[in-house]
Amino acid sequence: MLSVGFRALFRRELLRFIRRPKNTFMPPAITNVLYFAVFGLILGGRIDEPVEGIGYILFLVPGLVVLGTISNAFENASFSIFHGRWNEYIHETLTSPLSYAEMVVAYVGASAVRGLIVGVIIAVIGRLFVPISIEHGLFLVATMIVIASLFAGFGIIGGLVARDFDDLTVMNQFILRPLVFFGAVFYSLEMFDQAWQVQVSLLNPMVYMVDSVRYGLLGHSDMISVAPTAYAEFAPYVSLGILTLLTVVVIAVDVYLFKVGYGLTD
Amino acid sequence: MPPAIETTDLVKEYGDLRALQELSLTVEEGEFFGLLGPNGAGKTTFINTLVGLVRKTGGDARVFGHDVEDDYRQARDAIGLAPQEFNVDRFFPIREVLEHKAGYHGVPEDEAAERADEVLKRVGIYDKRNERFDWLSGGMKRRLLLARALVTDPDLLILDEPTAGVDVQLRHDLWDLVTELNEEGTTILLTTHYIEEAERLCDRVAIMNEGRKVTVATPDDLKTRGTDTISVRLESQISAGATADLETDLGAYAHEVTTSAAGESLEVRVDDGGSTAPQLLNDLEAMGYEIVDLEISRTSLEEIFVDLTRSEDRTVTRSSASSADDGAEENGEKKRDVEREREQEGVA
Numbered sequence: 001m002l003s004v005g006f007r008a009l010f011r012r013e014l015l016r017f018i019r020r021p022k023n024t025f026m027p028p029a030i031t032n033v034l035y036f037a038v039f040g041l042i043l044g045g046r047i048d049e050p051v052e053g054i055g056y057i058l059f060l061v062p063g064l065v066v067l068g069t070i071s072n073a074f075e076n077a078s079f080s081i082f083h084g085r086w087n088e089y090i091h092e093t094l095t096s097p098l099s100y101a102e103m104v105v106a107y108v109g110a111s112a113v114r115g116l117i118v119g120v121i122i123a124v125i126g127r128l129f130v131p132i133s134i135e136h137g138l139f140l141v142a143t144m145i146v147i148a149s150l151f152a153g154f155g156i157i158g159g160l161v162a163r164d165f166d167d168l169t170v171m172n173q174f175i176l177r178p179l180v181f182f183g184a185v186f187y188s189l190e191m192f193d194q195a196w197q198v199q200v201s202l203l204n205p206m207v208y209m210v211d212s213v214r215y216g217l218l219g220h221s222d223m224i225s226v227a228p229t230a231y232a233e234f235a236p237y238v239s240l241g242i243l244t245l246l247t248v249v250v251i252a253v254d255v256y257l258f259k260v261g262y263g264l265t266d
Numbered sequence: 267m268p269p270a271i272e273t274t275d276l277v278k279e280y281g282d283l284r285a286l287q288e289l290s291l292t293v294e295e296g297e298f299f300g301l302l303g304p305n306g307a308g309k310t311t312f313i314n315t316l317v318g319l320v321r322k323t324g325g326d327a328r329v330f331g332h333d334v335e336d337d338y339r340q341a342r343d344a345i346g347l348a349p350q351e352f353n354v355d356r357f358f359p360i361r362e363v364l365e366h367k368a369g370y371h372g373v374p375e376d377e378a379a380e381r382a383d384e385v386l387k388r389v390g391i392y393d394k395r396n397e398r399f400d401w402l403s404g405g406m407k408r409r410l411l412l413a414r415a416l417v418t419d420p421d422l423l424i425l426d427e428p429t430a431g432v433d434v435q436l437r438h439d440l441w442d443l444v445t446e447l448n449e450e451g452t453t454i455l456l457t458t459h460y461i462e463e464a465e466r467l468c469d470r471v472a473i474m475n476e477g478r479k480v481t482v483a484t485p486d487d488l489k490t491r492g493t494d495t496i497s498v499r500l501e502s503q504i505s506a507g508a509t510a511d512l513e514t515d516l517g518a519y520a521h522e523v524t525t526s527a528a529g530e531s532l533e534v535r536v537d538d539g540g541s542t543a544p545q546l547l548n549d550l551e552a553m554g555y556e557i558v559d560l561e562i563s564r565t566s567l568e569e570i571f572v573d574l575t576r577s578e579d580r581t582v583t584r585s586s587a588s589s590a591d592d593g594a595e596e597n598g599e600k601k602r603d604v605e606r607e608r609e610q611e612g613v614a
Contacts, residue, residue: 008369008378016357088353092363092414095317096370097343266280266311266320 006102009093013110017076024076024114025121028068032122035064036129039186054218061126062214063185068122069144070151070209071176073115077107077152078168081159085263094265100258104156108251111152112145119144123217132217139236140216146243147209151176153250160263179206189222198226205246208239268331270295270422270453271316277324278311278477285311287477288325293455295330295421298448300468301457304575308477309457310350313424317347329422343371346420348411350427354399360410361386361395364417371418378417385413390439405436412440416447423447424455429463441467461568475575485567492565492573493521494539496546501556503529516549539564 017024040057047056084090093103126132134140158171183206192198201207208223215221215236223235231238258264271293278286286308293299301309314320315327318338326333332340355363361382368378386392389409394402402410408428415423425444429437445467448454458464464471465485473480473488481488504512504525512532513523519542522535536542539562547557 004372004374005370008366008375011369012355012358012366087356088351089355091319091349091353092355092367093370094319095342095345095347096367097339097372098370099339261318261321265318266314 003098003102005096005098006106009098009103009106010110013080013106014113016080017110017114024072025118028072028118029121029125032064032068032125036060036126040129054220055130057126057130058132058218059188059214060186061123061130061132062217063180063183063210064126065119065122065144065217066147066183066206066210066213067180067185069115069119069148070180071115071172072118073111073148073151074155074158074176075168075172076114077111077155078158078162078171079155080107080111081156082162082165082168085159086165090264101255104251104254104258107156108149108152108254111155112148115148115151116144119148134217135219136216139240140213143209143212143216143240143243146240146247147213150243150247150250153247153254156254157250157257160257179204180210183207183210184222185210189226202226205243208243212236212239212243267295268328269293270297271299271327271329271455272331273312273315273325273327275325276312276315276322276327278308278315278320279323285477286315286322286325289474289477289479290325291472291479291482293453295453296448296451298444298454298467298469299456300464300471301455301474302459302461302464302471302571303457303474303480306476307474307575309474310426311477312474313347313349313426313455313457316341316424317345318342343418344421345424346415346418346422347424348415348426348428350430352399352407352411354407354410354414356399359396359398360391360402360413363399363410364414367414368417373418381417381419385416388416389413389443405432408432408436408440412443420452422453422455426457427459428456429458429460437463461566461571465567473571473574480574488570489565489567490538492570493535493537494542494565495563496534496536496539496543497531497561497563498534498546498550498557499531499559500550501558504532504555505529512553515553516546519545 036057040060044056044060081090084093098106123132158168162168162171182201183204184201185206189198189201189207189211192201211222215223221236223239224232269292271291273289273291276286276289276291277284289308289312291312301312303309311320315322316329316334318334318341322335328334329341330344332338332344334341354360355366358366361379364382364385365375365378368381369375373381383392383395386395389412391402391406391409391413394406399407399410412425412428415425423444428440428444432440441463444454444456456464456467468485470482470484471488472482483491509523509525509532512525513520516523516534519536520534521537523532525532534546536546543560543562547560550557
């Protein structure tokens with residue numbers, strides 16, 4: 001898989017966003033400073049601990065890390081594919097002897113890296129506002145890689161499906177963000193007093209992602225309290241397993257779309 | 267060794283429009299092959315089918331024996347394409363664009379950098395190596411497309427109208443360069459609107475029209491298929507009534523006879539001016555005309571091209587193809603306008 005061609009495309013994709021920090025890393029950094037300042041410092045002091053022993057500003061960190069990671073992974077992949085289609089320079093890749101799997105994994109991998117870098121930047125910003133100690137390091141790393149790759153994979157589909165730049169905005173603003181905001185970023189499922197509210201929330205895949213990262217970072221998982229008692233303690237691992245499977249499926253769909261030339265060839 | 271390009275009954279349909287109609291074509295290794303045809307003839311569709319930018323609807327296409335779909339990696343590795351459109355990565359200086367392209371073709375990083383410098387020097391824009399594509403002039407952009415096609419050291423170089431809109435000097439530079447490459451063993455497929463270009467460069471040319479192959483021949487062979495015109499100036503005038511008789515009296519070799527308004531000269535259209543002229547002189551003298559002067563005009567390849575691509579149903583198909591081209595052009599313009607706006611908004 002790590003052929004010279006693959007490495008060349010992966011490197012090209014990395015350089016594209018690394019050389020433009022003003023466009024790629026500064027905006028999420030500034031946005032998250034505002035989030036932590038307003039929701040954490042100004043409002044957070046007036047909000048009770050959503051979970052016992054975890055202050056609101058600390059509780060926010062995993063959700064904001066997930067929000068930044070997945071939206072940047074998605075945005076990078078969708079922009080890279082769509083911009084390449086729009087200006088037709090994606091032909092440089094398509095007319096090369098790279099396999100379709102190599103092309104997809106290079107695009108997904110580089111976009112996931114951008115998402116992960118943004119996630120780390122947000123965690124560092126959070127650390128400036130509140131002390132953070134990582135509870136389950138390996139689990140956290142695995143989860144972050146999976147969700148960054150998953151949304152990079154979705155970004156590829158978005159970039160192939162989009163017909164103009166507005167379509168990309170619509171995907172990000174009207175699909176991704178509502179799911180994230182109702183994905184327990186700013187609240188805990190334990191705060192609901194109605195069972196149906198929890199049940200509806202569990203239909204949102206973001207809940208599992210945010211919860212998994214929160215478990216990795218803070219050691220708290222809502223899933224443990226809402227899952228059936230028999231496997232409650234394994235709930236975060238089940239979430240990670242399902243997310244991993246979903247990521248593989250999405251990347252397989254990406255490869256298929258490249259193979260049939262969806263949005264890429266006439 | 268299999269042919270550089272071999273297609274059999276190649277078909278491409280866009281809904282009701284058949285862009286390629288059972289196209290069978292063979293380009294031998296080492297050939298300099300030209301594709302001629304009017305807009306909408308299917309030349310670019312044919313090329314894009316070979317490189318994987320267009321999915322064929324039917325038939326077979328092979329590059330050096332590799333099926334363009336089943337063995338797409340081998341087929342694409344053999345091809346260097348300089349397209350009509352400026353489809354170049356805008357994010358990087360052109361030297362890096364070339365390094366990336368070489369990398370995609372499996373050229374290691376160090377060697378890719380060397381090759382990038384080498385091809386930039388070869389096409390004469392090495393001093394612009396740190397510029398981005400958008401800052402190059404039109405001619406330099408054309409040169410870069412050629413450099414990008416060459417950086418992978420292809421066995422088959424495909425040039426899709428490489429000299430469209432370029433100045434005379436650049437056109438001659440490009441001609442010299444591709445001739446040199448062909449002499450070094452690279453197979454070249456060239457599409458062009460310039461008949462002179464095909465005549466000057468190509469070993470053989472295929473004339474396409476409406477997705478079909480009209481004919482394949484050497485430029486010299488093609489020229490023999492046209493008619494010549496013998497212009498004759500006479501000592502005495504021909505009466506108006508005698509013109510109609512002339513066509514009958516001169517026999518089958520004279521396809522068309524026209525006389526000047528003053529009646530002192532006539533033009534006779536024949537298949538082969540050189541061999542027919544003596545007979546025409548004899549016949550005219552036998553009819554009592556005295557010949558003052560005679561001149562033979564050979565058919566240009568351009569005239570033959572126009573003859574071959576002219577057909578009854580062309581009006582309908584060409585006009586729709588032309589509308590499609592216009593539409594694509596218009597969309598391209600719109601895209602560029604929106605793109606400029608986006609560039610101002612920033613980069614995601």
